[in-house]
Amino acid sequence: MSNFVDRVRITAKAGNGGNGSASFHREKYVQNGGPDGGDGGRGGDVLLYADENMHTLLDFRFRSKYTAENGGDGMSGLRSGKRGEDLTVKVPVGTVVRDAETGRIMADMDRAGETRVLLRGGRGGWGNRHFATPVRQAPNFAKPGTKTEIRTLQLELKTIADIGLVGYPNVGKSSILSVVTSARPKVGNYHFTTLTPNLGIVRRYGQDIVLADIPGLIEGAAEGAGLGHDFLRHVERTRLLMHVVDASGSEGRDPAEDLESINTELENYGDLGQKPQIIVCNKMDLPGAEENLKRIRALAEGMGTPVFPVSAAAHQGFDELLDAAAKMLEDLPPVLHYQEEEEPLPERGKEDEFRVVFDGATYFVEGAGMERLLESVNFDDLDSLNWFHRTLRRWGVIDALREAGAGEGATVSIGGMEFDFVE
Numbered sequence: 001m002s003n004f005v006d007r008v009r010i011t012a013k014a015g016n017g018g019n020g021s022a023s024f025h026r027e028k029y030v031q032n033g034g035p036d037g038g039d040g041g042r043g044g045d046v047l048l049y050a051d052e053n054m055h056t057l058l059d060f061r062f063r064s065k066y067t068a069e070n071g072g073d074g075m076s077g078l079r080s081g082k083r084g085e086d087l088t089v090k091v092p093v094g095t096v097v098r099d100a101e102t103g104r105i106m107a108d109m110d111r112a113g114e115t116r117v118l119l120r121g122g123r124g125g126w127g128n129r130h131f132a133t134p135v136r137q138a139p140n141f142a143k144p145g146t147k148t149e150i151r152t153l154q155l156e157l158k159t160i161a162d163i164g165l166v167g168y169p170n171v172g173k174s175s176i177l178s179v180v181t182s183a184r185p186k187v188g189n190y191h192f193t194t195l196t197p198n199l200g201i202v203r204r205y206g207q208d209i210v211l212a213d214i215p216g217l218i219e220g221a222a223e224g225a226g227l228g229h230d231f232l233r234h235v236e237r238t239r240l241l242m243h244v245v246d247a248s249g250s251e252g253r254d255p256a257e258d259l260e261s262i263n264t265e266l267e268n269y270g271d272l273g274q275k276p277q278i279i280v281c282n283k284m285d286l287p288g289a290e291e292n293l294k295r296i297r298a299l300a301e302g303m304g305t306p307v308f309p310v311s312a313a314a315h316q317g318f319d320e321l322l323d324a325a326a327k328m329l330e331d332l333p334p335v336l337h338y339q340e341e342e343e344p345l346p347e348r349g350k351e352d353e354f355r356v357v358f359d360g361a362t363y364f365v366e367g368a369g370m371e372r373l374l375e376s377v378n379f380d381d382l383d384s385l386n387w388f389h390r391t392l393r394r395w396g397v398i399d400a401l402r403e404a405g406a407g408e409g410a411t412v413s414i415g416g417m418e419f420d421f422v423e
């Protein structure tokens with residue numbers, strides 16, 4: 001079928017922070033040079049760029065893994081590690097990015113040319129020079145850089161337009177787009193001529209109005225029957241719908257029935273039924289259209305929806321239609337922007353908050369800062385372990401464990417690692 005892809009999953013990872021260096025200054029004739037290990041470099045970020053020249057997510061079918069560069073390790077002579085290079089992922093305008101595991105909205109790339117940081121690189125670890133104190137002149141440890149996680153992301157392209165053209169296949173949606181804008185979508189006398197959304201711009205009273213022509217909808221589309229379902233997401237981000245019917249009933253269907261069944265489809269897909277509509281009765285040049293128009297007018301009156309008769313073939317009725325649309329748009333809210341949702345991170349400054357839970361055998365120390373603390377410890381290094389122990393004492397963890405009943409040698413679990421309790 002078509003190469004139109006509007007929903008994909010990818011994985012992305014920001015760069016790890018580089019490790020700090022535990023180096024000592026060495027020079028001829030100079031004994032016991034001080035610690036001179038540089039800091040690790042920051043890992044590269046993963047950025048998003050809304051590219052006007054991209055129209056589908058097809059590229060992501062061929063490449064689905066995106067990794068920014070890791071930061072370099074710190075070096076002797078106080079030299080810092082290299083900053084990892086950022087990685088920019090180009091997406092079409094209108095792409096909404098979610099965390100695939102939680103559904104959290106991470107970015108809505110709805111403005112052409114905008115760049116945004118999606119995933120931040122890890123911090124570089126401190127070199128040992130930071131740990132030189134008057135009593136500890138030769139610290140043999142440095143901090144490792146922060147490691148970043150691989151994230152699974154869902155990308156979804158939701159076309160952005162002021163007006164969406166909806167209706168059964170073959171009613172003349174693409175014909176209308178080509179009459180009122182300079183867009184030249186394919187027009188054909190068969191169903192599903194249009195397989196990917198087409199955009200066109202019409203200028204009215206100094207404002208540019210963007211129209212989206214989407215593939216035809218069929219009954220059951222909202223439940224996933226046929227092609228229609230996937231395409232409804234492209235009218236979610238429109239402000240007004242032009243509901244097109246074939247007023248002549250040239251294919252043997254009743255346009256009044258068409259109107260109702262498409263409206264049912266829209267109601268079943270999110271709150272598309274709530275979107276303001278204009279009913280466009282097309283093919284008024286054909287016999288039988290006038291009769292049907294009367295019936296549709298009667299129906300529409302009950303719904304409070306305006307009706308406009310047009311003929312794309314004869315280029316008739318469009319001035320009135322577009323004037324009415326432009327007036328309606330003046331009072332309608334702007335296109336929906338998906339608000340990014342904050343990642344539920346532990347609050348800043350509360351790193352040392354924790355609690356001790358005893359399950360009868362093990363004392364668990366739980367708290368947001370614990371895992372991060374563990375990440376900074378090099379367990380092969382005595383200095384590093386001592387620093388870890390001192391931090392636990394400073395944060396009050398040792399006291400809390402003692403209060404909870406932990407005695408010498410009790411099993412303590414912190415961030416999934418088990419230790420023997422030593423006072």
Ligand SMILES: Nc1nc2c(ncn2[C@@H]2O[C@H](COP(=O)(O)OP(=O)(O)OP(=O)(O)O)[C@@H](O)[C@H]2O)c(=O)[nH]1
Nearest residue numbers: 169170171172173174175188192193194216312313
């Ligand atoms: N007589 C007449 N024919 C029309 C009119 N508008 C469109 N048509 C014809 O109807 C057929 C379908 O037109 P399209 O514009 O491709 O219809 P569509 O709604 O975009 O169809 P899909 O993309 O398949 O959903 C074509 O053969 C057009 O030439 C009209 O006003 N009068």
Ligand SMILES: [Mg+2]
Nearest residue numbers: 173174193194
């Ligand atoms: Mg079409």
